[in-house]
Amino acid sequence: MTAIDENPLVKGLERLPVGPTTMTIFGATGDLARRKLLPALYNLAHEGALPEVFNLIGVSRGDEDSEQFRAWAREAIIEFSRRTPDPRVLDALLGGVRYIAGTFDDPETYRKLGEELAAFDAISDDPLNRLFYLSTAPQFFPVIIEAIGEAGLNTHDDCEVRVVIEKPFGTNGEEARELNRRVLSVFDEHQVFRIDHYLGKETVQNVMAFRFANGLFEPLWNRNYIDRVEITAAEEVGIGTRAGYYDQAGALRDLVQNHMLQLLCLLAMEPPVTFSADEVRDEKVKVLRAVQPPPPEATVRAQYTAGTVGGEEVKGYLEEDGVPPDSQTETYAALRLEIDNWRWNGVPFYLRTGKALARKVTEIAVILKPVPHLAFQEEGSIGVRPNQLVLTMQPNEGVSLSLGAKIPGTRMRIRPVQMEFLYGTAFMSQSPEAYERLITDAMRGDATLFTRNDEVEAQWRVIDPLLSAWAEGKPELDTYPAGSQGPSTASRIMEPGDEWRAI
Ligand code: BG6
Numbered sequence: 123m124t125a126i127d128e129n130p131l132v133k134g135l136e137r138l139p140v141g142p143t144t145m146t147i148f149g150a151t152g153d154l155a156r157r158k159l160l161p162a163l164y165n166l167a168h169e170g171a172l173p174e175v176f177n178l179i180g181v182s183r184g185d186e187d188s189e190q191f192r193a194w195a196r197e198a199i200i201e202f203s204r205r206t207p208d209p210r211v212l213d214a215l216l217g218g219v220r221y222i223a224g225t226f227d228d229p230e231t232y233r234k235l236g237e238e239l240a241a242f243d244a245i246s247d248d249p250l251n252r253l254f255y256l257s258t259a260p261q262f263f264p265v266i267i268e269a270i271g272e273a274g275l276n277t278h279d280d281c282e283v284r285v286v287i288e289k290p291f292g293t294n295g296e297e298a299r300e301l302n303r304r305v306l307s308v309f310d311e312h313q314v315f316r317i318d319h320y321l322g323k324e325t326v327q328n329v330m331a332f333r334f335a336n337g338l339f340e341p342l343w344n345r346n347y348i349d350r351v352e353i354t355a356a357e358e359v360g361i362g363t364r365a366g367y368y369d370q371a372g373a374l375r376d377l378v379q380n381h382m383l384q385l386l387c388l389l390a391m392e393p394p395v396t397f398s399a400d401e402v403r404d405e406k407v408k409v410l411r412a413v414q415p416p417p418p419e420a421t422v423r424a425q426y427t428a429g430t431v432g433g434e435e436v437k438g439y440l441e442e443d444g445v446p447p448d449s450q451t452e453t454y455a456a457l458r459l460e461i462d463n464w465r466w467n468g469v470p471f472y473l474r475t476g477k478a479l480a481r482k483v484t485e486i487a488v489i490l491k492p493v494p495h496l497a498f499q500e501e502g503s504i505g506v507r508p509n510q511l512v513l514t515m516q517p518n519e520g521v522s523l524s525l526g527a528k529i530p531g532t533r534m535r536i537r538p539v540q541m542e543f544l545y546g547t548a549f550m551s552q553s554p555e556a557y558e559r560l561i562t563d564a565m566r567g568d569a570t571l572f573t574r575n576d577e578v579e580a581q582w583r584v585i586d587p588l589l590s591a592w593a594e595g596k597p598e599l600d601t602y603p604a605g606s607q608g609p610s611t612a613s614r615i616m617e618p619g620d621e622w623r624a625i
Contacts, residue, residue, distance in 0.1 A: 140565045141282065142175035143251040144242045146235065148226065148266050149258035150180025150191070154288065156198040159257060162557035164199045164207055167215045171562060175250060177218040177242045181235060183225055191221035204555060218242075226262045232273035239275070249279040253565055255286045263287055264304040271308035286315040286564050289380055290371065291573070294589055295582030302575045315564045316578060320381040321571040322556030322563075325515040325545065329388040329486065330397075332513065332521060339511075340393075342490065344465045349508060350617075352487040353385050355475040356625045358431050359482075360604065361453070365444030373455040374423075374592070377475040379585045380573075383410065385515075386471060389486055390461055399569040403577055410580035412463040415587040418596040420459075420615050423452035426478040429604030436478060436604040450599055452592070453477040454608050458615040459584075470617055478604035480625045484515035487623055498534050505529075505537035512623075519545040519553070 145163075147155055166172045180191050196216060199207055220238050224231030243249050254270060256263055267285065270276050276283055287305070292298030305314055320326050333339060342348065355377055361368040368376065387406035394401040427438040439445060439453050454476030461471065490509040498506070510524045520543050527539040545553065563571055573581075600609040607625050616622070 140171070140173040140562060141251045142173045142246060142248065143253055143565050144177040144179065144239055145253040145255060145561075145565070146179040146181060146239075147255045147257055148181045148262070149256070150221070151182040151184045151186070151194065152257055154257045155180070157202050158555070158557045159255065159561070160195050160198045161203040162555055162561055164203050164212060164215060165205065165554065165558050166562060168205065168208065168211050171558075172215075173565065175246045175248075176215075177220070177250070178215075179235065179238050179242075180219065180221045181224060181226075181231065182221075183223070185223045186221055187223075188219065188221040192216045192219050195219060204552065226258065226266050227269065229269065229273065232269050232275065236273055236275055239278075249281045251282040251284075251565070252278055253284050253286065255288075255561075255564075257288050260288075260290055260293075264301060267305050267308050276308050276313075282313075282567055283309075284313045284315060284564055284567065285309055286317060286560075288317050289319075290375060291316050291380075291578050292582065293371070293375060295579060295586045298578050298582050302579065306575065311575060312567070312569070314575070315560075315569055316573040316575075317560060318380045318384050318573050319556045319560065320384055320515075321573075322558075322560040323515060324553040324559075325513070325519045326385065326388065327571070328521075328545075329385070329513055330402075333389075334393050345467055345469050347490055348469055349489045349491045350470045350472065350620055351386075351389060352472045352489070352623055353382055353389075353474075353485075354487075354623070354625065355382055355385075355484045356479040356608075357475075357477050357482050358479065360426065360431075360436060360478045361439070361442055361445075363443070365442055368453075369445050369449055369451045372423075372451040372592075373453055373475050373477070374585060374588060378455055378457065378473060379581050382473050382475060383413075383581050383584065384573075385484075385486055386413075386459070386473065389488075390466060390471070392465070397570060399572075400574075402570050403574045407574070407577050407580050408463075409461060410577065410584065412461045412466070413459055413584050414462060415584050416457050416459055418588070418591040420457065421588060421592075421597060422454070422456040422474075422600065422609060422612050422615055423592055423597065424454040424476070424600035424602050424609040424611075425449075425451070426453050426476075426604045427601045429478070429606060431478055431480075431605040438604065439478075450595075452599065454479075454600075454602060454612075456608070456612050456615060457588075470620070472616065472620070472622070474608065474612065474622065476602075476608050480605055480607055482517060483625055485623075486513045486515075487511070488513075498536065502534040502536055505535060507538050520548075 222234050292301050387409045390409045391405040394405045425439045440447055456474035459471040488511040492508045496503045506526050512522050522540045522542045524538045526536045529535045529537055600611050602609040
């Protein structure tokens with residue numbers, strides 16, 4: 123098989139084979155398992171996309187038995203699946219589910235796990251691939267990995283053993299390096315799948331399809347024609363019940379270090395020779411190496427105060443349950459980044475993200491330079507705007523290009539019009555959830571949509587200096603009312619004449 127045959131990005135919509143697997147979820151009764159992982163497994167089962175032999179073992183501290191866990195998993199799937207479950211598919215999936223109650227640092231937990239894994243092998247008369255999914259609080263990642271190693275579960279005959287590690291991968295560069303060291307003392311890099319769920323989104327992968335399957339854009343994709351790039355990941359929701367995690371993390375760690383830097387990489391990277399995992403990731407690492415950590419004055423940090431989101435009154439961040447009243451944690455972050463390489467030198471990349479903003483939108487806007495000369499009469503020129511190409515990841519997934527067009531009539535007057543491609547209309551099918559794609563890829567051993575060890579460290583290299591500056595209060599923490607466009611100071615980091623698109 124050639125790399126192109128193997129690669130999902132160039133394969134269209136068909137399904138690829140996945141070897142028989144027993145998957146183990148650590149933290150199986152947690153929120154991520156309930157809302158995302160179990161529903162994703164159901165939808166894969168529904169589409170016949172799970173391997174013919176598929177078993178699931180849940181490991182968690184709760185002292186349920188397998189029967190109780192299956193009942194809980196059924197509820198979770200019914201509540202959160204994107205399609206109404208078919209009882210026969212659900213029963214078949216849950217038939218292969220077992221539960222182990224135990225703490226993550228107790229060797230006994232891994233002895234029982236070894237027994238269950240062996241029992242599943244015995245039932246199918248063959249050793250099965252193993253996928254360990256770490257969906258726990260991050261302090262358990264190294265504990266679980268090392269215990270798996272000590273129990274000898276990190277290799278298995280000729281089968282594949284793989285481990286998926288959830289975010290956050292460290293809370294700074296030093297922690298990430300240490301975690302990499304501990305993970306790689308038990309597993310080889312090709313067995314390790316660090317999740318960034320944005321890469322599992324169809325519309326995020328479309329950035330690559332769009333750039334590398336169309337000759338139209340490549341000649342323009344550089345400093346000569348692109349004036350600036352704006353990447354936005356705005357959310358309507360506040361922090362909900364996640365104060366414990368969020369107040370320690372903040373917007374910079376929660377969304378910028380991972381998801382937003384990934385979007386930047388996909389937009390800015392050079393075309394890989396093939397879409398193999400290492401070649402794509404090599405190109406992303408090169409982009410990250412060329413990004414200079416921004417000085418504090420090229421950044422904005424802010425916190426939401428009480429306001430109105432979608433007609434509902436919302437508390438301010440400091441009033442949220444579990445948030446210390448003097449918290450300095452940012453719920454909004456904006457950065458001006460530069461990429462010091464031949465293609466992008468001098469083009470500002472503006473990134474912003476925030477909770478409790480006017481609406482949910484994730485988009486990349488590429489704003490082209492203005493035309494060099496306007497030959498229309500003064501009045502005709504008024505509506506002429508530089509072309510904007512907007513890739514929208516969510517909601518209203520699609521791509522739109524603004525063009526200047528003549529307003530019908532005897533006079534030459536121009537106004538922008540939109541050329542739009544909408545995912546829903548063009549493909550008439552519901553996109554799978556990010557986790558469906560990522561779980562399948564991990565079972566297949568395709569790491570293209572996962573973060574490599576050097577990549578995650580390169581992301582922290584950009585963010586680390588900001589963590590220190592922000593901890594010293596540079597720049598000062600601003601505020602914004604919930605439901606707004608963000609702090610009024612957000613354009614302070616922009617070059618003269620640039621402005622944020624409306625959220
Ligand atoms: C997660 C963050 O990684 O991404 C959350 O921890 C955030 O704070 C979420 O809400 C956003 O993901 P999505 O898929 O809803 O855009």
